Amino acid sequence: MVGDAATGDDALAWSDIRYVVGRANRVVLDGTSGVARASRLLGILGPSGSGKTTLLNVLAGRLKTDGTATNTATTTTMRKRRARRGVATGRVAYAGDASGRGGRGATPLSYVEQDPKFFSNLTVRETLTLDAALQGGDAADVDAIIRRLGLVACADSYVGGDTGGKAVRGISGGERRRLAIAAETLCLRNARRRRDADAGAGAGGGHEARTSSASSSSPQRGGVILADEPTTGLDAHQADKIVQKLRETAVEEAAAVVCVLHQPRSAIFDTLDDLLLLASGGRVAYCGPAKDALRHFEEIGHACPRYHNPAEFLIDLVAVDADGGVEAERADVERVDAIAEAWKATAAAKRHATAAAALLRASDKATATATATGIEPGARGTREKDAGARRRPPGAFGQFKLLVGRAFKQCRREAWVNGVRLVASAALALAFGGCNYDVGLGGKSVKRRAAVMMQACINTSMLAVCRSLNGFPRERATVSREMSRVSGGYKPGPYFFSKLLVETPIDMIFPVVFGGVMGPMVGLRAGGKKMFLTTLALQTASASCLGLSVGALAPSAEMALAIGPCIMVLSIMLGDESGAFAEVPESLRGVSNFSLIKWAFRGCLCSEFEGLVFDPLDKRGEEKKKKNANGAAGGIAKRAARNAMEGVCPRTGEEVLEGLGLPTSGGAARAAKAQARPIHCFPYDRVGVVNADP
Numbered sequence: 001m002v003g004d005a006a007t008g009d010d011a012l013a014w015s016d017i018r019y020v021v022g023r024a025n026r027v028v029l030d031g032t033s034g035v036a037r038a039s040r041l042l043g044i045l046g047p048s049g050s051g052k053t054t055l056l057n058v059l060a061g062r063l064k065t066d067g068t069a070t071n072t073a074t075t076t077t078m079r080k081r082r083a084r085r086g087v088a089t090g091r092v093a094y095a096g097d098a099s100g101r102g103g104r105g106a107t108p109l110s111y112v113e114q115d116p117k118f119f120s121n122l123t124v125r126e127t128l129t130l131d132a133a134l135q136g137g138d139a140a141d142v143d144a145i146i147r148r149l150g151l152v153a154c155a156d157s158y159v160g161g162d163t164g165g166k167a168v169r170g171i172s173g174g175e176r177r178r179l180a181i182a183a184e185t186l187c188l189r190n191a192r193r194r195r196d197a198d199a200g201a202g203a204g205g206g207h208e209a210r211t212s213s214a215s216s217s218s219p220q221r222g223g224v225i226l227a228d229e230p231t232t233g234l235d236a237h238q239a240d241k242i243v244q245k246l247r248e249t250a251v252e253e254a255a256a257v258v259c260v261l262h263q264p265r266s267a268i269f270d271t272l273d274d275l276l277l278l279a280s281g282g283r284v285a286y287c288g289p290a291k292d293a294l295r296h297f298e299e300i301g302h303a304c305p306r307y308h309n310p311a312e313f314l315i316d317l318v319a320v321d322a323d324g325g326v327e328a329e330r331a332d333v334e335r336v337d338a339i340a341e342a343w344k345a346t347a348a349a350k351r352h353a354t355a356a357a358a359l360l361r362a363s364d365k366a367t368a369t370a371t372a373t374g375i376e377p378g379a380r381g382t383r384e385k386d387a388g389a390r391r392r393p394p395g396a397f398g399q400f401k402l403l404v405g406r407a408f409k410q411c412r413r414e415a416w417v418n419g420v421r422l423v424a425s426a427a428l429a430l431a432f433g434g435c436n437y438d439v440g441l442g443g444k445s446v447k448r449r450a451a452v453m454m455q456a457c458i459n460t461s462m463l464a465v466c467r468s469l470n471g472f473p474r475e476r477a478t479v480s481r482e483m484s485r486v487s488g489g490y491k492p493g494p495y496f497f498s499k500l501l502v503e504t505p506i507d508m509i510f511p512v513v514f515g516g517v518m519g520p521m522v523g524l525r526a527g528g529k530k531m532f533l534t535t536l537a538l539q540t541a542s543a544s545c546l547g548l549s550v551g552a553l554a555p556s557a558e559m560a561l562a563i564g565p566c567i568m569v570l571s572i573m574l575g576d577e578s579g580a581f582a583e584v585p586e587s588l589r590g591v592s593n594f595s596l597i598k599w600a601f602r603g604c605l606c607s608e609f610e611g612l613v614f615d616p617l618d619k620r621g622e623e624k625k626k627k628n629a630n631g632a633a634g635g636i637a638k639r640a641a642r643n644a645m646e647g648v649c650p651r652t653g654e655e656v657l658e659g660l661g662l663p664t665s666g667g668a669a670r671a672a673k674a675q676a677r678p679i680h681c682f683p684y685d686r687v688g689v690v691n692a693d694p
């Protein structure tokens with residue numbers, strides 16, 4: 001029978017997948033069933049909007065299924081309710097995974113993204129070597145995979161792109177896709193290796209129990225690779241090459257490779273082992289060997305005209321054209337209905353409809369046998385063969401070390417960016433210093449010193465927040481792909497701390513340069529310089545933490561860039577606890593502890609005024625002040641500070657601090673401690689305290 005090939009090597013089966021969306025309950029997938037087999041390349045084809053990507057997401061476990069069997073009574077209301085929660089109904093079963101909910105379970109599974117993102121300033125080889133190290137894999141695999149995927153010529157070129165580093169020209173689009181396949185194959189290989197080396201865990205052993213003889217004789221093979229539109233945007237030659245490589249990978253790894261394809265040309269269609277044709281409305285029109293597809297459609301009255309591209313013919317055949325008028329649309333719907341019904345009547349379709357349940361039963365049975373005999377499934381022959389592959393993926397500290405290495409490499413290769421930042425910091429300091437040149441020690445200098453401190457705090461934190469808000473969301477897609485990998489996926493902690501350890505000290509240099517140049521120009525107290533610069537440096541670290549947290553918690557880069565500045569403005573509004581510039585209402589005093597500016601400003605004021613002795617006869621800066629005064633002096637101070645602002649010269653800085661309600665000794669050190677707190681307790685997993693009360 002057409003489409004009913006050998007059944008002993010099903011690696012993945014799904015049955016009766018149904019998914020509806022929106023208030024109108026639009027059906028995206030309508031009872032879709034099928035199988036993917038080990039060592040074969042299955043192409044999913046269909047008109048635009050037929051649900052190809054949605055189905056791939058279901059197979060990947062990105063869109064969960066509820067695990068209901070084909071004939072389980074599920075009411076329409078239940079289905080709708082689940083759809084509203086973003087859950088599809090039906091079953092997805094991987095060989096070796098008994099859950100039926102489409103999760104990856106113990107089955108090695110890799111997903112090749114449509115637009116794969118990598119760290120732009122690592123080379124192809126470095127990218128794969130780091131992946132292998134994170135997965136506890138064999139470095140020799142990297143060279144083999146580079147050769148297999150035809151990446152030898154570009155192995156030492158930067159990956160390029162604008163994510164995860166500076167925007168650089170790198171490898172071509174085709175090479176990038178092949179790199180993605182290489183990375184995911186490596187991941188699959190290491191996941192399998194670990195599963196097989198983990199004789200005790202053995203949940204994936206069902207795979208060997210059921211898959212081909214090649215797979216059982218070599219524990220290093222098997223698994224599933226899913227690829228979403230890997231040829232989109234490539235020229236015909238590159239697209240051919242990608243599909244060819246996917247097929248080679250399926251054979252070499254004995255893996256089931258499933259890919260969504262858009263309008264493939266004949267050569268690509270010929271490369272496919274199996275074909276799943278989805279009709280408009282998410283129904284299956286065909287699922288079986290690609291070479292038998294045209295015969296099946298000929299048998300039901302739809303012969304492919306000579307010299308037509310079979311892929312285009314089939315896609316057109318199952319498409320409903322809503323723009324061609326009512327009659328044409330009705331004819332299309334009737335044709336597609338007939339094709340879907342004809343497929344349902346085939347023996348292959350009936351087998352597919354129950355294949356997922358069979359796969360789950362087989363997994364259950366393998367697990368039960370293993371429990372009864374004490375021999376773990378998949379353990380057969382693996383201990384001896386895989387003795388050298390027992391290396392475990394590194395733990396959190398090992399991951400941290402590897403990620404620090406990458407962060408360091410990135411920073412080294414972006415040295416020119418830091419050079420520009422250094423020059424910009426010095427230039428900004430000159431501008432600040434020029435505007436507030438030599439404020440002197442007279443009464444008027446109190447206000448000007450306070451203003452300089454506030455401006456320095458705002459400038460420092462804004463620069464640090466903007467940098468991490470701009471940088472991190474660009475890395476995020478790459479990082480979340482790496483984190484979610486079935487093998488070598490790391491936790492957020494090692495990643496964030498590696499960034500903080502490498503990037504923050506570099507970031508701290510710029511405020512120190514800024515303060516170091518600006519301070520003497522303004523005439524800030526020399527004795528307070530060390531604490532002033534420390535405060536600015538800590539301020540940068542706190543602001544970077546805030547930027548990274550917002551970047552991690554916001555769902556998109558755009559939202560992060562919208563939220564970050566709002567938090568900064570609030571921080572500025574609530575940052576002046578002393579009331580030197582703006583009164584913070586009593587009811588908001590508690591909230592002001594979360595202000596990024598508050599502790600930095602307090603630290604700067606304390607470091608500047610503690611130990612400062614004023615000179616009432618010093619009139620430096622006053623003439624200029626009169627010109628600029630504009631009558632604004634009235635609102636900026638209170639108590640003794642107000643007197644000082646109005647020209648009544650205090651004797652010491654402590655008097656000013658007392659007037660502002662700040663500690664007269666040790667205040668800067670305590671503020672620094674408060675600033676450092678969010679760096680110790682980096683809140684990467686929640687939006688929370690940014691600056692805590694000391």
Ligand SMILES: Nc1ncnc2c1ncn2[C@@H]1O[C@H](COP(=O)(O)OP(=O)(O)OP(=O)(O)O)[C@@H](O)[C@H]1O
Binds near residue numbers: 028048053054055
């Ligand atoms: N969560 C969702 N909410 C609303 N509509 C959705 C959702 N998921 C999928 N759809 C709709 O379901 C249909 C199928 O989407 P899908 O991306 O799977 O199609 P496709 O066959 O891959 O299309 P294309 O070939 O154009 O990429 C589309 O019309 C899409 O808009």
